[in-house]
Amino acid sequence: MTTDKTVNSEIAKNVDERLKALSSIGSDPTGGMTRLLYTDSWLQAQKYVKQQMESFGMTTQFDEVGNLFGRIEGTDLPDETIMSGSHIDTVVNGGKLDGQFGVVASLTAAQYLLEKYGQPRRALEVISMAEEEGSRFPMAFWGSKNFVGVANDDEVKDIADAEGNKFVDEMHRQGFDFKPKQTRRDDIKAFVEEHIEQGDILEHEHEQIGIVNNIAGQRRYNITLKGEANHAGTTPLSYRHDAVYGMSKIISKALDRAHEIGDPLVLTFGKVAVKPNTVNVVPGEVLFTMDCRHTDAEFLVNFTQELEEMMKATAKEQGLGIDIDLWMDEAPVPLNDEIVATIEKEAKAEGYKYRIMHSGAGHDSQVIAPFYPTAMIFVPSIDGISHNPAEDTPFEDLVTGVQLLADTLYQLAYK
Amino acid sequence: MTTDKTVNSEIAKNVDERLKALSSIGSDPTGGMTRLLYTDSWLQAQKYVKQQMESFGMTTQFDEVGNLFGRIEGTDLPDETIMSGSHIDTVVNGGKLDGQFGVVASLTAAQYLLEKYGQPRRALEVISMAEEEGSRFPMAFWGSKNFVGVANDDEVKDIADAEGNKFVDEMHRQGFDFKPKQTRRDDIKAFVEEHIEQGDILEHEHEQIGIVNNIAGQRRYNITLKGEANHAGTTPLSYRHDAVYGMSKIISKALDRAHEIGDPLVLTFGKVAVKPNTVNVVPGEVLFTMDCRHTDAEFLVNFTQELEEMMKATAKEQGLGIDIDLWMDEAPVPLNDEIVATIEKEAKAEGYKYRIMHSGAGHDSQVIAPFYPTAMIFVPSIDGISHNPAEDTPFEDLVTGVQLLADTLYQLAYK
Numbered sequence: 147m148t149t150d151k152t153v154n155s156e157i158a159k160n161v162d163e164r165l166k167a168l169s170s171i172g173s174d175p176t177g178g179m180t181r182l183l184y185t186d187s188w189l190q191a192q193k194y195v196k197q198q199m200e201s202f203g204m205t206t207q208f209d210e211v212g213n214l215f216g217r218i219e220g221t222d223l224p225d226e227t228i229m230s231g232s233h234i235d236t237v238v239n240g241g242k243l244d245g246q247f248g249v250v251a252s253l254t255a256a257q258y259l260l261e262k263y264g265q266p267r268r269a270l271e272v273i274s275m276a277e278e279e280g281s282r283f284p285m286a287f288w289g290s291k292n293f294v295g296v297a298n299d300d301e302v303k304d305i306a307d308a309e310g311n312k313f314v315d316e317m318h319r320q321g322f323d324f325k326p327k328q329t330r331r332d333d334i335k336a337f338v339e340e341h342i343e344q345g346d347i348l349e350h351e352h353e354q355i356g357i358v359n360n361i362a363g364q365r366r367y368n369i370t371l372k373g374e375a376n377h378a379g380t381t382p383l384s385y386r387h388d389a390v391y392g393m394s395k396i397i398s399k400a401l402d403r404a405h406e407i408g409d410p411l412v413l414t415f416g417k418v419a420v421k422p423n424t425v426n427v428v429p430g431e432v433l434f435t436m437d438c439r440h441t442d443a444e445f446l447v448n449f450t451q452e453l454e455e456m457m458k459a460t461a462k463e464q465g466l467g468i469d470i471d472l473w474m475d476e477a478p479v480p481l482n483d484e485i486v487a488t489i490e491k492e493a494k495a496e497g498y499k500y501r502i503m504h505s506g507a508g509h510d511s512q513v514i515a516p517f518y519p520t521a522m523i524f525v526p527s528i529d530g531i532s533h534n535p536a537e538d539t540p541f542e543d544l545v546t547g548v549q550l551l552a553d554t555l556y557q558l559a560y561k
Numbered sequence: 562m563t564t565d566k567t568v569n570s571e572i573a574k575n576v577d578e579r580l581k582a583l584s585s586i587g588s589d590p591t592g593g594m595t596r597l598l599y600t601d602s603w604l605q606a607q608k609y610v611k612q613q614m615e616s617f618g619m620t621t622q623f624d625e626v627g628n629l630f631g632r633i634e635g636t637d638l639p640d641e642t643i644m645s646g647s648h649i650d651t652v653v654n655g656g657k658l659d660g661q662f663g664v665v666a667s668l669t670a671a672q673y674l675l676e677k678y679g680q681p682r683r684a685l686e687v688i689s690m691a692e693e694e695g696s697r698f699p700m701a702f703w704g705s706k707n708f709v710g711v712a713n714d715d716e717v718k719d720i721a722d723a724e725g726n727k728f729v730d731e732m733h734r735q736g737f738d739f740k741p742k743q744t745r746r747d748d749i750k751a752f753v754e755e756h757i758e759q760g761d762i763l764e765h766e767h768e769q770i771g772i773v774n775n776i777a778g779q780r781r782y783n784i785t786l787k788g789e790a791n792h793a794g795t796t797p798l799s800y801r802h803d804a805v806y807g808m809s810k811i812i813s814k815a816l817d818r819a820h821e822i823g824d825p826l827v828l829t830f831g832k833v834a835v836k837p838n839t840v841n842v843v844p845g846e847v848l849f850t851m852d853c854r855h856t857d858a859e860f861l862v863n864f865t866q867e868l869e870e871m872m873k874a875t876a877k878e879q880g881l882g883i884d885i886d887l888w889m890d891e892a893p894v895p896l897n898d899e900i901v902a903t904i905e906k907e908a909k910a911e912g913y914k915y916r917i918m919h920s921g922a923g924h925d926s927q928v929i930a931p932f933y934p935t936a937m938i939f940v941p942s943i944d945g946i947s948h949n950p951a952e953d954t955p956f957e958d959l960v961t962g963v964q965l966l967a968d969t970l971y972q973l974a975y976k
Binding site for chain 1: 758759760762777779781791792793795796798800805806809810813816819820824826827828831833834835839840841842843844921922923947
């Protein structure tokens with residue numbers, strides 16, 4: 147498939163207009179975006195997407211919970227659906243690309259294909275998912291989980307947002323409700339999600355496209371070391387049970403080991419809280435977090451178990467008590483090799499600079515991939531910034547991303 | 562000099578009564594003591610001490626700022642004065658021994674000597690110093706600094722307590738004022754201060770007495786490491802500038818080295834503040850404190866300089882910026898060998914379990930020692946607890962401490 151400048155300029159115009167229109171819905175005074183599930187601006191954004199879908203001939207439908215679908219029927223294989231999309235919600239004071247760029251990309255690619263090639267052999271659908279970020283209520287992936295029939299209604303029945311608004315009341319207020327039963331469609335043959343990278347590998351390596359073959363698993367821990375708070379002047383070193391000393395040994399050993407191993411392993415000790423946290427008192431207690439991610443499920447479990455053993459041994463050597471709490475344990479999600487190969491073939495044909503990579507951040511695709519063949523396309527993030535009003539991508543990279551998505555959907559739906 | 566049970570029981574009775582009486586002045590509802598400079602309870606305590614001094618024949622006098630002196634004239638060498646005492650103020654919610662036990666010990670030892678041996682050859686004085694803790698106003702050692710003529714009036718002229726009460730107003734309210742000129746007496750031939758250890762070495766080693774030959778110097782630092790905050794999932798390890806990783810390497814290297822060296826070196830990293838301090842963000846910045854103490858001035862400077870070099874090199878290796886701020890630099894204060902030897906001889910003669918040791922905490926003696934021959938006697942602190950309502954010492958150890966102080970003052974003032 148070849149591209150021409152005319153085509154690109156048409157895609158560019160649509161991407162630009164649609165991003166601008168969506169970014170005005172829920173924009174906040176600081177220059178960022180706040181569009182949380184079941185708020186008025188959220189519904190307004192879904193209605194804008196619905197109207198855009200209908201503008202070029204898609205039939206549209208909301209499901210019970212508020213996921214929006216736009217569909218073009220297939221000619222030869224009407225029972226097979228190729229789907230593309232992302233989520234419409236944002237974090238608090240987020241940027242103008244996370245989520246909504248994927249929706250705009252799918253919409254714009256579908257319009258381009260329909261206008262250029264007419265009706266596809268397989269049905270082509272765009273999904274604008276209700277919620278992914280977990281930024282209003284204490285739960286996440288509400289959209290994708292309902293789409294694939296794995297949402298647990300009991301988990302949200304009693305939850306409320308920070309202002310005390312109940313999830314259920316807000317859902318009803320906007321005209322939505324629980325699905326009567328969690329069901330899953332059997333017509334979806336492929337799902338492709340386009341998203342910003344939220345990291346700076348593509349920028350760093352001067353690449354336009356990331357083709358995502360895996361979403362890293364992650365394990366998160368709270369680790370508490372318990373020693374003894376003592377006077378910093380009158381307590382000899384040999385008497386001490388210094389929690390910060392123990393923490394320092396653990397973190398430096400763990401990160402030394404992680405750096406030896408390298409990609410795709412990442413390991414972060416992001417939060418530290420010391421007690422009593424005073425210049426002249428030997429620290430009696432410290433709580434710190436550990437966030438470990440890898441694309442291989444077995445490696446992730448084995449490596450974190452190795453770290454747990456090291457932490458226990460180090461605490462013992464230092465005469466410290468230790469409490470290790472694994473509070474998040476998500477396995478890596480491999481994506482579909484065939485779709486990855488299709489995307490790569492198209493990227494190569496166009497001469498794009500691309501890489502096959504994993505995603506270190508979570509996405510709707512990780513919920514969908516266990517049920518339907520799934521892959522993702524990344525476009526670069528300037529300085530790797532995301533979840534922030536400064537979130538941005540060079541405009542030509544956005545257009546390239548949409549073009550590649552269109553080429554991929556052409557292969558999947560038209561061939 | 563020999564002791565007999567009668568004598569000890571008389572000392573015991575006086576120590577018990579005087580500590581109880583003083584502990585009722587400024588006691589707070591939590592069971593602790595709060596008696597801050599120039600408050601009403603502070604003046605009440607000084608007046609109680611004055612009345613106790615006079616009760617057995619001392620002549621008493623306040624200096625301009627509120628230090629209280631009780632004096633027994635000498636027979637043969639009236640121009641030579643042997644002095645003993647400590648401070649009358651407490652920290653907020655402190656214990657019943659820090660400071661006031663030293664005042665009670667000096668008072669009780671002087672009464673014992675006068676009643677047993679009559680007038681001394683040299684004058685014998687007890688001082689109840691106005692302020693040591695720095696707990697009400699942002700300055701400390703107001704009593705001892707005025708006593709030795711090194712107080713800087715300009716430093717306190719504009720300061721106020723947390724409620725906004727001005728230092729000068731409060732001083733005037735209680736009938737005190739600045740010294741017209743900072744002067745220093747030339748009659749003081751020895752100063753001996755008795756104090757609780759505020760650590761747990763004596764308890765740990767099953768000893769009754771610490772004879773203090775040095776007050777450790779201390780250097781305190783704020784250290785800031787500046788890296789780059791990044792997404793914990795999407796930023797490869799090799800791209801990171803992780804401030805907590807750098808801090809962990811620095812703290813573990815520094816404490817490993819300090820443990821190799823051992824006593825009397827102590828090294829504490831008491832306070833840690835991470836930015837942004839979130840589980841899934843690579844730490845972009847960390848501020849931590851370092852408190853280093855040693856009895857040898859040259860060692861303290863050389864060792865902390867070695868650490869500064871190591872910190873800079875480690876920061877450089879890790880691609881981090883570093884800011885090292887030395888904000889407290891107090892040299893060690895050696896105490897007087899001859900007085901230490903006199904105390905040791907008396908302790909040995911009585912068969913006390915004792916050790917020659919340094920003080921890791923600060924005391925009035927460090928202000929006085931540069932001008933007059935000075936030493937200290939420590940009694941054990943249960944569990945090393947101090948600056949806390951739980952601060953305590955076995956009563957028999959308090960009595961032993963007072964007896965040893967009396968024996969020492971006998972050698973200094975009567976021989």
